[in-house]
């Protein structure tokens with residue numbers, strides 16, 4: 001049934017929101033505001049997508065589906081109880097690297113899961129649902145390519161912390177701008193009004 005596939009996507013979205021929220025918290029904690037803002041922006045974009053998807057599910061199934069909320073703890077669990085001025089530089093460096101690797105892994109697995117779902121929907125002839133999920137697949141693909149670009153850049157400099165720190169101000173400004181633009185685009189931000 002199409003509904004089961006759509007619910008799987010909806011529930012994974014909650015995992016995605018959890019991931020971005022957690023990563024933003026971690027990067028604020030690590031005093032890397034450019035990366036924190038990148039995740040704040042993704043959190044806002046994906047929250048809007050999830051709300052639209054949920055409304056779409058109600059429209060096509062005629063049912064109100066209860067959300068499956070994630071229980072998985074994120075990276076920030078590792079820094080629980082620590083004070084940021086007292087953490088070792090090596091620990092900070094490791095957290096930074098691990099968080100980016102976890103981001104790549106999360107989006108790669110998400111893409112694979114959504115691609116399988118899109119294929120199932122297409123095979124079963126649910127074309128409206130298929131084209132909706134295909135749009136989400138393309139967005140995840142775009143996000144993955146973008147983050148891989150940053151990852152390659154950082155691996156290429158062997159995660160040089162002073163260069164990475166220098167990148168932060170410009171990145172923070174970029175994602176603050178994108179977030180503001182997103183809110184401007186969706187003047188009627190409430191999800192009932194933001195559906196095209």
Ligand SMILES: [Fe+2]
Nearest residue numbers: 016042046143
């Ligand atoms: Fe994402």
